[in-house]
Amino acid sequence: MRDPVVLVLTQxxxxxxxxxxxxLNERDVTVFRYDTSYFPRNSTLTSKSTDTGWLTTLVDTTHGRRSLRLEEVTSVWYRRPTPFTADPSLEPAHQEFAVKESAHAMGGIFxxxxxxxxxxxxVESRAHYKPLQLKVAREVGLRIPKTLITNDPExxxxxxxxxxxxxIYKALNSGLIHQPGGWPRGLLTTALPDIPPDVLPRVRYSPCVFQELIDxxxxxxxTVIGEKFFAVRVDSRTDDGEPQIDSRNPLGTQRYTRTVLPVEVEKRLRRLMDAxxxxxxxxxxxxxRAGEHYFLEVNPAGQFAWLDDQTPGLSLxxxxxxYLSGLSD
Known part of the structure; x- marks a missing residue:
């Protein structure tokens, strides 16, 4: 068995x-962390067919010179790669062409x-579609909230x-809005006990997701890594002690506790992951409050550093x- 070589694609x-x-570094596992925005502007990728197979080398010159022989890689973590960037001296049309060619070359080779x-x-691209997630969740036996996806105000x-x-209302995608000159602003899940008259017509501008508010x-x-499930209970409360609509809301208090899933819920989530x-x-x-579990969504590239920080012994x-070094399935 060859030594592991891990390629991490992220920002x-x-x-x-x-x-x-x-x-991985502490374990002396070879890791090549790479930001795809370096390509093709600050990197070269060369793949050549030979009588015995392919010879492929990625060379990055962004911070010094590093190289990776891709045929030696044993695992790839497609974490949060960033868009390719072409040489700014090129005309816009040529930059667009270079970026598209880069996507086909690197995507096809990797x-x-x-x-x-x-x-x-x-796989990740398909799994990001929330309407598809909800459909598959029902097919594998998971309970979901009543859901409406529409851009029809009526x-x-x-x-x-x-x-x-x-x-409640929530975004179909990441919920991030990029304002010129400012930081991206996230849209939190929002309760709508009353819909203001000036808001309802705006539904027509974009598809929206509405769901029943679960008590x-x-x-x-x-968090699912390979065959392993790591469940954390999140108690998120407002100042008056009621559960928050969105646990990501920095207001109020959050408490994280390691827990165990009911066997049947875990089996159905396993079927969802496999699907x-x-x-x-x-x-x-x-x-x-009756103990029923409702599936909301799965993020194929979700964060977990904050969970490790908040939940002693979790060790995600x-x-x-x-998993990346081949020590577990």
Whole structure:
């Protein structure tokens, strides 16, 4: 068995990747961390066919000179890669052409590698669709909140009445809005007991996701790495002691506790992961006051550094290092 060589594709500033790479370095595992925005402007990629196979070398000159023989790689962590960047001296049309060619070259060469992926780009791209996630979740036996996806204001009004006003809005994608000259602003899940008259017509501008508001007791953040499940109970409370609509809200208090999933819930989540062919996923589940589990979504590239910080003994970074280096399935 050959020694592990781990390729980590992510942006320069990524605390989750930092923690895993540090553990791999401590174990003397060869790691090549690479920001895809370096290509093709500050890197070269050469792949040549020979009588005995392919010879492929990636050379990065962004911070000194580093090189990687891709045929030696044993696993790839497709963490949070950034867009390719062409030489700014090129005309815009030529820059666009160079970026598209880069995507085809690097994507085709990398995904042809017979290695362990976390996760394959095509697999991850498909799994990011929240409407598909909800459909598959129901098919594997998971409970989901009543859901409406629409850009028709009249349908929203009807759904609001059906749910007795107990609905929430959340974004279909990341929920990040990039304002010129400012930091990206995230959209939190928002309760809509009343829909202001000036807001409802704006639904027509973009598809929206509305769901029934679950009378929750707490949330679960379930991190799946290979065959292993790591469940954390998240108790997020407002100042008056009520559960927060969105546990990411910095207001109020959050408490994290390692827990164990009911056997049947874990089996169904395993079927969900297998249906999407995901080796890694961060799953959000809400548990109501009667103890029913409702699947919300799975993030194929979700963060976990904050969970390790908040939950003693969880060791997600170590588990990911194990998986990438081939020490666990």
């Amino acid at each position: 320069e500033f990524d605390v989750t990747a930092d923690n895993v790479v540090a553990i 995904t042809a590698l017979p290695v362990r992926w976390v996760n394959l780009p095509a 349908e929203v009004s009807r759904f609001h009445r059906e749910c007795g006003g107990a609905i 929750k007791a707490y949330e679960l953040r379930i 999407f062919e995901l080796a890694y996923g961060a799953i959000d589940v809400v548990v109501d 970074a170590s588990a990911m290092a194990d």
